[in-house]
Amino acid sequence: MRVGVEPFLMLAAVLFSLGLYGALSKKATVQLLMSLELMSIAVNINLVALSRFVTPQTMEGLFFAIFTMVVSAAEIGLGLGLVLAIYRQARTSEVTNLTELKG
């Protein structure tokens, strides 16, 4: 059976939508970060698949995927640091409880 680039793009779209649902609906900040992680995995699948099928010689998609991973590792590190800082201040890390700036 021959698999083109489209099944990969469809899989990435489905994964990204699941991550989007999680990012919009979850209440614990750690779960929000997990959903963001899922979205960035979906983006990486897209990049690697397009790189393999469209530019196999120059491998641009692979480099973009590597840099995406760097940025998302930085984002996860900072995000979890932020969660810990919020937890120390408010003794909770629920998104619904972070209402200090609410007008």
Place this chain on the structure above:
Amino acid sequence: MAPTVSGVAFAILAALCVGGAVGMLVARNIVHAAFWLLEVTIASAGLFLLLDADYVAIVQLLVYAVAVAILMIFSIMITLRRIEDAVRPRDFSAVAAALSTVFCASMLWVLRAFPQAPSQELPAVAPDVAALGKLLFSAQGWSLPFEIASLILTAALVGAVWWTKEGDE
């Protein structure tokens, strides 16, 4: 004979990815959710191997499956340490479900409506790690973005330590 991506392997890995993502979203215990995310990252590393991207697959395993999973577990351990906090109430959001369904449907429609003509055949040339390394570290290639990436990582690390250090607030 032109190289192909194995349909069976793709189907198994895709099912593992989507199943793990759904499991992560419906898991009530947040530690279970972290392990479902770990499963998704491992399955997507398998997809990268299927696409001849060995280096990206290994980095995915090292960075996501090991480092990020440990970070997740640690912050769950610190911020949600009571069992009442770690086991979440069922939270179904109709608005979020509607929005993400609309997004997914429109993406799939775009993929159907605009077929990628040149990319049905798998190109015969497979990128290997040596070529990737040469391009990554060549001055005409990606060495400047590479250095900037290391700068970003350093800044993020220092920032994360700064934020979480015990301060005199």
